[in-house]
Each structure stands twice: as C-alpha cells, then as structure tokens.
Amino acid sequence: MTEMGTFRPVAEEQNGGQGQQNAQPHDEGIVLGRVTDIAGSGSQIAIDAGILGAIEAGDDPTLAMAGQVGSQVKIRVGDSWLVANVRTLSNDADDPARVNAFIDFLGEGQAIAGSTKVQNFRRGVTRFPIPGSPVLAVSEEDLRQMFAADDRAHIEIGNIYPTKDIRGALYVDAMLGKHFAVLGSTGTGKSTSVSLILHRICELAPEGHIVMVDPHGEYSAAFKGSGEIFDVSNLALPYWLMNFEEHCEVLITTEGADAQRDRDILAKCLLAARSKNRLSEDIPRLTVDSPIPYLLSDLISFITTEMGHLDGANDTAPYMRLKSKLDELKSDPRYSFMFSGMLVADTMAEFVAKVFRLPGQGKPISVVDVSGIPSDICSVVVAVLSRMVFDYAVWSRNESQRPILLVCEEAHRYIPTERINANSSVAKILGRIAKEGRKYGVSLGLVTQRPSDLAEGVLSQCGTILAMRLNNEVDQAHVRSAMPEGARGFLDVIPALRNRECIVCGEGVSVPIRIEFDNLEEEKRPASTDPLFSDLWTHTGDEPGIIERTIKRWRSQGR
Numbered sequence: 255m256t257e258m259g260t261f262r263p264v265a266e267e268q269n270g271g272q273g274q275q276n277a278q279p280h281d282e283g284i285v286l287g288r289v290t291d292i293a294g295s296g297s298q299i300a301i302d303a304g305i306l307g308a309i310e311a312g313d314d315p316t317l318a319m320a321g322q323v324g325s326q327v328k329i330r331v332g333d334s335w336l337v338a339n340v341r342t343l344s345n346d347a348d349d350p351a352r353v354n355a356f357i358d359f360l361g362e363g364q365a366i367a368g369s370t371k372v373q374n375f376r377r378g379v380t381r382f383p384i385p386g387s388p389v390l391a392v393s394e395e396d397l398r399q400m401f402a403a404d405d406r407a408h409i410e411i412g413n414i415y416p417t418k419d420i421r422g423a424l425y426v427d428a429m430l431g432k433h434f435a436v437l438g439s440t441g442t443g444k445s446t447s448v449s450l451i452l453h454r455i456c457e458l459a460p461e462g463h464i465v466m467v468d469p470h471g472e473y474s475a476a477f478k479g480s481g482e483i484f485d486v487s488n489l490a491l492p493y494w495l496m497n498f499e500e501h502c503e504v505l506i507t508t509e510g511a512d513a514q515r516d517r518d519i520l521a522k523c524l525l526a527a528r529s530k531n532r533l534s535e536d537i538p539r540l541t542v543d544s545p546i547p548y549l550l551s552d553l554i555s556f557i558t559t560e561m562g563h564l565d566g567a568n569d570t571a572p573y574m575r576l577k578s579k580l581d582e583l584k585s586d587p588r589y590s591f592m593f594s595g596m597l598v599a600d601t602m603a604e605f606v607a608k609v610f611r612l613p614g615q616g617k618p619i620s621v622v623d624v625s626g627i628p629s630d631i632c633s634v635v636v637a638v639l640s641r642m643v644f645d646y647a648v649w650s651r652n653e654s655q656r657p658i659l660l661v662c663e664e665a666h667r668y669i670p671t672e673r674i675n676a677n678s679s680v681a682k683i684l685g686r687i688a689k690e691g692r693k694y695g696v697s698l699g700l701v702t703q704r705p706s707d708l709a710e711g712v713l714s715q716c717g718t719i720l721a722m723r724l725n726n727e728v729d730q731a732h733v734r735s736a737m738p739e740g741a742r743g744f745l746d747v748i749p750a751l752r753n754r755e756c757i758v759c760g761e762g763v764s765v766p767i768r769i770e771f772d773n774l775e776e777e778k779r780p781a782s783t784d785p786l787f788s789d790l791w792t793h794t795g796d797e798p799g800i801i802e803r804t805i806k807r808w809r810s811q812g813r
Contacts, residue, residue, distance in 0.1 A: 283390040284309075286321050287353075289329060289383050296338065296358040297382075299327070299389045300346070303353045309391075319416050320391035324747055324768060326400075327357060328372060328390050329383045335363045335372040336383060337392065337400065339766070341746065360765045363400070372396045377765060394420075400765065409454035411447075415755065415768040422758070422769040424451070424718070426458060429762030430659055430697040432717025433688060436756075437705050437733060442722040443754040443771070445663075445782040448701050449476040450774045451720075452619060452661070456480050462618035463611045465643060466661040467636050471625035472780040473663070479777070481619035484609065486626040492597040492605065493550070493583075496638055497543040498524065499679045503634050505579050516572045523556040523576075524548075533600065547600050550593065554580055588628045592635070606646060609639070610658060636668055637680035644687050647694035657695035660687065665700040666707035681709060688715040706732040718762035723751040744768060 287301035306321050319325040323343055329336045338357035346352040359379050363372035371393070392400075394417070401414055403423035410421045436451075438444040453476075456462065464481075466473060474483045496504070501524060506516045527548040529540055537544060554577055561573035583593045606612065609620050622639060624632050643660050650656065662668055668680045669688075687698050688711075698716075705713055706728045713719070713736040721737075724730050734745050737759055744757045744766050751757070752770075759766035 283328070283393060284320065285388045285390055286327060287355075287389045289385050289387045289389060290354075292382055292385065296341070296356060299355050299357055301343075301353045301355055301389070303345075303351050306353060321353075321355070324415070324744070326360070326392040326397070328392050328396065329387050330365060330390075331362075331381045331383050331387070333365050334381065335365050335396075336379060336381075337361055337363065337372060337375065337396075337765075339744065372399055375400045375764065401767065404764075407458065409451070409458055410772075411450060411454060412754075412769045412771040415770055422763075422767055424758070424762045426455060426762075429718045429760075430657070431692055432761050433692065433698045433700070433715055434718040434720065434760075434762060435665075435700040435702070435705075435713060435716040436720045436722070437702060437724060437729075438722025438756070439725045439729075440703050441753070442751070444701065444703065444722055445472055445780045446774055447720070447722065447754060447756065447771050448661070448663070448699075449473065449778060449780050450771055452477075453480065453774070453778055455659075456618050460616050460618055461614045463614065463656055463658045464619040464661065465609060465639065465658065466619060466621050467639065467663060467668075468621050468623045469625060469632075469664045469667065470782075471623045472782040473621045474623055475781040476778055477619055477621050481617050481621055482608065482611070483621050483623065485623040486591040489591050489622065490594075490597060490601070490605070491592045491635060491638065492547065492601060493593050494528075494547045494598070495545050495602065495605070495642065496634070497545075497641065499682075500634050500637055500641075501542075503637075503679050504583070504631055505576055507575065507579065512572070516575060519557065519560065519572055520576060523553055523560060526556045527553040545602060547598050549598055550580055550584055550595070589631070591627070592631070606642070610643070610646065610656075612656060633668060633678055633680045636662075637678070637683055640680060640687065641683045644683060644691065644694070644696055647691070647696045651694065655695055657697065659697045659699060660691075661699035661701065663701045665702040666704045669700075669709045669712050670707055671709055685709060685712060688712050705729050705736075708732075716760070718758070718760035720756045720758050721745070721748055722756045723753070724748050 284305075286305055287299050289297060290300050291298040301321050309320050321327070321340065323340055325340050327338055327340060329338070336359060338359045341356045341358055343353055343355050346354050361375055361377040362379055363375035366373050397414070397417060397420055401420055401422065403410070403421070406428070407426045408423040409426060410423050412422050414420045414422045436444060436448050438447075452464065452466070455464070468474070471485070474485075477483070498521060501520060502517055505520060506513055508516055521542050525540070525542045528542070528544060528546040530552055531546050531548055533546050537546070540546065557573050557576050561570055564570060583589050584595070609622070611618050611620055624635055627635055640660060643658050647658060662684065669684045670681065684698070687696055691698055700708070700712070700716060702708060704726075705724070706726070713732065716736070719733070719736060721733050724733065730745070730748055733748070737745055744759065747768070748757060754771045755768065756771070757766065757768050
C-alpha cells in the first residue's frame with residue numbers, strides 16, 4: 255500500500271516501481287499481495303494480477319496453484335504463520351492490476367528463524383493479521399508439513415489435491431469417536447470409497463468390530479476375504495430379540511384408537527409368553543422389552559385365552575388381527591430367517607458373538623445384506639441390529655471395552671426427515687446412537703446420496719464429513735449448514751469434484767482437505783459397477799434358460 259486507498263502491485267514495489275510482472279522472491283517466500291480486510295473467520299486480500307499470470311505461465315509445479323481458488327496462502331503474524339484457504343477471486347473494478355480474494359482461516363504454525371516453512375501446524379487462530387500484511391504463497395514444503403500425519407493412529411486414503419504425492423490421512427480415533435458421514439451423488443464412486451476406508455480400517459485394526467448394513471448386496475464382493483457375510487440364508491435373527499416397539503411395528507397394522515387397543519393386548523400377551531420361559535425365573539423384573547426367548551405358539555395361545563374372556567363377539571377383531579398376522583409370519587417362507595420355529599433356543603450369545611465379531615479372528619467386519627429381506631420388515635431388521643449394537647455397549651460398560659462401528663449405507667432410508675417418516679423404530683434408535691453413541695463406544699458411519707432427506711440434526715452430529723460431488727442444490731445447502739465455518743470455501747467446489755474426489759473436514763483431519771482417493775484393488779471393490787449397455791446389448795443366447803431360472807427364483811423368493 256503506497257498511499258491511503260491506493261494499491262500498488264507488490265511486484266512493482268519490489269522492482270523499484272518498474273512494474274515488471276513476475277513472481278518475485280521475498281525473504282520468506284513468494285509475495286502474492288496484501289491483506290485488506292479482517293474478520294473473525296476469514297478476511298479479504300488483494301492479489302497482484304501480474305503475479306498470478308506469471309505463476310500460471312511458469313513451469314514451477316510447486317506454485318502451480320498459488321493464489322487460485324482452493325489453494326492455501328500464509329500470512330506472518332508475530333512468530334507464527336497464519337494459513338488460509340482461498341475461497342473466491344474477483345477482478346477489482348477500480349484497479350485492473352488487482353484481484354480481490356476472500357480467504358478462510360485454517361490454522362497456524364510456528365515461524366522459525368532461518369526457515370521459510372510452516373512448522374508445527376495446528377488448527378485454530380490465536381492472533382489475526384492487520385491490514386497491509388504481506389500474503390505469501392504456500393510452498394510444497396509447507397504443504398508437506400501441514401498435512402503430514404502425526405503419531406496418532408491414522409489411515410492414508412489418497413493424495414491431497416493438487417499435489418501428486420502428499421498423502422491425505424484420516425485420524426481413526428477422532429473420526430470414529432464422533433461419527434462420520436460419506437456423502438455423494440450416484441455414480442461418484444461413493445461405494446468404492448467407503449470400501450477403501452473400511453479396508454484401511456480393517457488393515458489397521460484386524461481385531462476390530464464393524465457391522466455394516468448393506469441394502470443392495472453390493473459390499474459382499476468387497477469383503478468376502480476380510481469379513482463375514484450375512485444374508486437371509488445364514489443370518490438367523492431370532493424374532494424374540496425384538497423389543498415391544500419393534501413387535502408393534504411388525505404385528506400391528508391399524509392406526510389411531512384401534513392401534514392403541516392392539517398394542518395393549520399385545521403387551522399383555524407378550525409379557526405372559528416371555529414369562530413362561532424358564533430363563534425368566536432368574537430375572538426379578540421382567541418386561542416386554544426383555545430379550546427372553548418365547549414360542550410363537552405360546553403368544554398365539556395367550557391371545558386366544560384373552561379373547562375367550564370377552565363377553566361380546568364384537569370385541570374379537572383386535573385378537574383376530576394379531577393371530578392372523580402371526581400365522582402369516584409363521585407360514586411365509588420369506589420370513590423364515592427370523593420367524594422360523596427353529597429360532598426359539600437361547601442363541602443370543604452366539605448371535606452377538608458372530609455379528610459383532612467377538613472375537614474378530616482377523617475378520618473384523620460383518621456385512622449384513624438386507625437386500626433379500628421383505629421390504630415390510632426390512633427397517634425392523636435394521637432397527638433390531640442397530641439397537642443390539644447400542645444395548646450391548648450400554649450393558650457392557652463394566653466389562654473390557656469393545657467399541658463397535660455401525661455403518662449404514664443409504665442412511666436416508668432409515669433416518670428420514672420428519673416430512674417423510676421419523677417415527678419408525680429404526681429412525682429412533684439411529685437418532686439416539688447419533689446423539690449418545692460415542693458415550694458408550696458406538697460409532698456411526700452414515701453413507702447417503704441424499705443428505706437433505708436425513709433427519710434434522712443427524713448430519714450435524716457427525717464430527718467428520720467426507721463430501722463427494724453433489725448435484726442437487728438442496729443437498730449442497732444441507733451439507734453447507736453442517737460444515738464448520740473454516741471449510742465453507744471448500745464447499746463451493748463440491749459440484750465440480752471429479753469421481754473419487756472428496757472434501758474432508760472435521761475431527762478426522764487436521765484441516766479441511768480436498769483429496770483424490772487411491773485406486774482400490776479389483777477384488778476389494780463392491781459390486782456396484784454400472785452396466786455397459788452398449789456391450790451387454792450385443793450378447794445373445796440361452797434366453798429361455800435365463801427366463802426359466804429367473805422365474806423359479808422369483809416364485810420361490812430365493813436368491
């Protein structure tokens with residue numbers, strides 16, 4: 255700044271007023287411009303347009319992104335370097351040699367005499383610069399120091415944009431301790447990226463405990479060698495593990511006053527059926543929620559007995575509805591994975607051990623494929639699994655801790671906004687895990703293509719957000735509201751991200767970063783590849799056999 259209100263290009267100042275537009279060295283780096291305005295979370299700077307042009311035309315790869323949107327700059331404040339991210343660039347209408355830019359502060363590092371590097375970088379700002387302070391380009395050495403993983407447990411998932419070899423790391427304890435979310439539109443590589451993250455976690459902790467709910471059956475191929483795969487053929491989820499709310503969701507089909515009457519009848523008869531089991535003798539305060547095995551025939555018998563106590567024949571409708579629904583569940587082979595008569599034995603300990611990987615035996619992840627489960631009870635199955643994860647964590651507090659990670663693909667199906675349906679049992683338990691899970695060692699990983707359809711506040715409970723390309727403006731706005739203030743500048747590039755790129759911000763990283771995911775080995779990828787119509791539509795042969803086998807599976811509801 256030469257006179258009040260007049261901006262002289264920095265390059266001109268450094269060349270005796272000759273106006274040579276080159277990126278001139280400073281004793282601490284390349285000066286891009288000056289600070290003009292200061293605010294709490296960011297500020298405005300003025301950049302020399304000539305220097306930007308010289309950098310863009312140059313062949314120095316370390317400065318290829320200097321001053322551009324998404325790049326970082328540094329400002330000397332006392333004995334510290336203040337690092338900021340460039341959010342916007344705009345021409346100055348009054349001075350063509352000047353480019354105005356808004357920046358978001360990321361953190362600060364130590365400035366050591368004799369070195370131009372940013373040392374010991376950390377998030378947060380202690381002191382702010384004053385107007386007129388020089389703004390310098392961040393060097394590759396600075397980036398390496400800023401993004402270098404410290405001694406905390408971490409996984410490397412890709413390279414930081416725009417570098418080719420500076421690795422991006424996620425700090426596992428911070429990411430899992432406060433939940434995380436992976437967001438991205440269909441076709442952005444979301445499933446492969448989730449597989450990459452989970453594979454890296456499994457490699458870091460081969461004795462971990464991860465439960466993944468897979469609604470499309472695509473992750474079985476990715477984890478067949480490093481996890482256990484469960485579907486309708488081997489899940490064997492006992493019906494008696496459901497609590498009362500989950501029983502109601504499956505058995506009660508009425509609404510209003512009729513539903514309340516059906517609930518009262520079911521509560522009385524369910525408690526009686528549970529109490530008949532010999533295990534109940536050791537439990538002084540048995541409730542309808544207690545996971546005590548009982549026979550479906552006993553429940554039907556108690557319903558019939560209660561119906562026999564009625565005076566008028568007109569009052570039998572609620573009892574008949576419950577009996578009919580129970581008979582349907584017992585006889586329909588689609589529900590045999592849950593309502594089989596063979597599931598009455600007390601297998602709770604065995605079920606918990608195999609699904610929660612206790613012990614993991616080198617296969618720390620359970621992939622629960624719910625794609626073959628009838629749609630009318632799919633949400634209840636997910637609710638039972640989620641609640642058991644939470645309940646196990648609550649009731650094992652006096653034991654050696656075994657934290658569990660619960661990953662929900664297509665999370666908007668299970669935790670929808672109130673305008674869709676927020677009263678289901680699965681929405682309630684996942685909402686509770688989001689709010690309270692970390693206190694008990696339960697981590698929640700949400701994967702969704704429609705963050706705007708998630709329940710209000712759930713996304714804000716996720717301490718780490720990995721945002722891939724989102725095409726919908728409503729989704730972008732929803733993510734923007736959940737992002738920390740310092741990451742807002744990164745959000746502007748979300749619509750322009752390429753496949754397998756994402757913005758990562760929150761507890762799992764030191765500072766917000768844009769990262770390009772590593773390539774994942776073919777055998778570790780999910781079965782989510784889009785069909786090649788142009789190729790597959792050229793194949794013919796065995797159509798009658800394909801149709802016959804398909805119809806057979808269709809009719810028998812087999813996979």
